[in-house]
Amino acid sequence: MFTGIIEEKGTIKQIKQVSEKSIQMTIESANVLEDVQVGDSISINGICLTVTAFSDTSFEVDVMPETMKATSLQMLAEGSNVNLERSMSANGRFGGHFVSGHVDGVGTIVRKEKKENAIYYDVEMPDELAIYFIMKGSVAVDGVSLTVFGISGSTFTLSLIPHTVSETILGDKGKNDIVNIECDMLAKHVKNMLSQQHYDN
Template identity: 45%
Template sequence: MFTGIIEELGTVAGVEDQGDAVRLTIEAGTVLEGTVPGDSISVNGCCLTVVEHDGSRWSADVMQETLDKTSLRGAAPGDRVNLERAVTVDKRLGGHVVQGHVDGVGTVLGRTPSEHWEVVEISLPDDLGRYLVDKGSITVDGVSLTVVTAGRDLFTVSLIPETLARTTLGSRAPGDRVNLEADVIAKHVERLLTWKDDA
């Protein structure tokens, strides 16, 4: 589980094609402190398992399902990525409950700068709009954000200077793809309300 509060920007150092998977190697520092193989790190909102690390680079195997359903399919050396270690029980939950399980990929539609923030408009896959509400939570490339306006096929968020400077969202341009994770509580509520017990 994660909080959506990004700890650092890493850099993709290598992408090794393994046929039905990819070995992704990322340069990082902060997220490797206290990390051992088997630990989880969120990469642009995707929960990946550390296979190995040497203190400055770490590797994870990205399976076909993840490549098919996230923007990690297009990862290339030099790309910057948002990184966060899994939350521990003694850590403040600064964002919201984030699983690192991407629900779909959206596209940045536009950016409207202001003096102290920037409004970003992002498209939504058809089946995700029902989970968003104004002032609710959404995860975009692993970043916990508050929805400003929620539409059926798009939504907007306002990004403060801290978010623009410390995450990849500061450089995402119209046409760029981003990983989206809806609030897990909304998904559980829907499941409970639509469950039919045929027994």
Template identity: 45%
Template sequence: MFTGIVEELGEVVAVADLPDAARITVAGPLVTGDAALGDSIAVNGVCLTVVDVSGGAFTADVMRETLVRSSLDKIATGDRVNLERAAEVGKRFGGHIVQGHVDGTGVILARSPSEHWDLVRVGLPAQLSRYLVEKGSITVDGVSLTVVEVTDTEFTVSLIPETLRATTLGTKQPGDLVNLEVDVVAKYVERLAAPHLSAARPGPAHNGRSNEEASS
């Protein structure tokens, strides 16, 4: 589990294509300082498992499902990436509950700089829009952000100077892909409520007559 508070900007130093996966190596002196085999590190919001640590860099395998659902299938040597280690129990929880399980990709549609922040508009898959609410949480490339406005096809977020400085969102431009993870609480609520909502829907109308009357 993560919090969406990026710890370090890393750099992709190697990408190896495998038949149904990819193996990436990322330089990140901070996050590898206490990393061990089997640890989880989020790369642009994608939870990956460390398979090797050496010289301030870590290597992780990215399975096909992850490549299909995220922007990691387009990752290349030299790319900067947002890095976060798994959350520690007992520490302050600065963002929101982030699993590192990407729900899909969005695209930067526009950004409007102002004196103290940038307003960024992001397009999202229609099936994800129902999980977003104004002033709710969304994870964009591993960064926990607050939704400003949302429609069926897009949402906006405000990026403060620290977010612009410390994450890749400071340099993302219109047309760039970003990984999106919606609030997991919303997905659980939907699944738990679905049977009750279905049961509450009225059945076929019979012009006010009972089933027995309708069949007579």
């Protein structure tokens, strides 16, 4: 479980092809290595992955075919920056919202516009995800906990403060770039319960 508050930007040091559709990644980082152990979960661009090995400067993760197919990881290369967050601890502050690290789909940035001290992003999402979005609701984009400031059909709007722009990879992204989307967990549970109720009746 994560909060969507990014701890640092890491850099992909190596991508090793394990099989046709699976890879192993080595990621350079600093903060998330402070208390890392093999088996720990780390969110990489909003994707929950397991640490399989680590050193003083980097850690390794395995990426399965399904994860490659369903997320933006397939578009990354050696040297790409990524958002990193360790799983939340029971004695820490909860600054974002409940984020599972299970990506629901990928979206495309269709507009990026600076407005005073904020930067607005319009993100086009898969049509089937639109039901989970409400004004002022929560969404995780590339693992970053954000608030929905506008919805129009299958497009939602985000407003990023300068800190988020500088401390996450979203600041480097622009029009036509791909992002990972994780919808609000509560909305998904409610949708599932209502669907089951309709089926039972």
